[in-house]
Amino acid sequence: MPMFQPTTSTTSWPFTLRQAISADAPLIAAMHAQSWASAYRGILPDDFLDREMSAEREAHWNKRFEELAAGAGEVLIAIQDDRPIGFVCLAAPDDNGSVLVDNLHALPGAKGTGLGTAMLTIAAQWARDRGAASMHLFVLEPNVAAIGFYESRGWRLAGRENDTMGGIDIIALRYVLPIG
Template sequence: MTQAHTLTLRPATVADAPLLAAMHSASWQATYRALLPSAFLEREVDAERAAYWRARMEAPGGERRLVLIAELSTGTPVGFVCVERQPGSPWGVLLDNLHALPAHQGIGVGKRLMRAAQDWARAQGEAQLYLYVLDGNTPAIAFYERQGWTYSGSEPDHMGGIDITALRYIYRLDAM
């Protein structure tokens, strides 16, 4: 099995938007099978995520955002993180995306990406991060709780053509 020390992180560029979209789609297709409609995951998610990442990576305000791609020493991409400062947010910095590709979960990708997001937020002078996870995504919830994140509420959302509940978790940066 691949060891975590073979991982490297690199900043994503606009040219990486298709790669980010492909990883995001693959993650959702594997993780959300029981949470989102099959039709969305099988026929719509690829195009939807491609449009999302193209727009996101081209959008102004890149200085408020960090997007990193995790790669094995072979250059194989295995995950990514996107964290963004949210001016005026009562919750702090948004950890908007944290994805380790299914075939590479359990080797430290998520932890490494999360630490990079936390370090970046600290360097920005922030005191807290927050994220949303789909209600019912038990493996992700367990992962975040093992990393010291705490539940702080829920909000209605809409994803894949259905109404969902997003659980908000927070992480105090002084919690080491």
């Protein structure tokens, strides 16, 4: 499988990144579910997190990989000691020249290790390589830890959107980061 090689980094990270392929959909879905179960406990309903989320994430990623194969973007999996520890999903630049960081997840055991920051650095390189001038992402309003993480790395609140997740109405905050 192709390995993603950062070209602008002077930092040596204790993990490698590889491009995900459609056969990785179950792995990505499992990591996504594990991350949500940890990060969204108390934000989304327990019943959804405990019973419905795994199947919902698997269906989501099977469909998402079809879109990615058609050129909608790319998923990079972080590997450390031959095991996956996180992933980032990036959408091709939109009409405004912004790349959506569709998902950024470090497994609970990898949080606090610098993995998220490193994946954001690589995401910015990926976006610049595709001519993007900015990146954007969405954070659930009650996810104070994620908001702090992004704001401490220069991301700025740019809007609020109504959404539904796990059968409840929520507010998703749109954050942006200029990279050009």
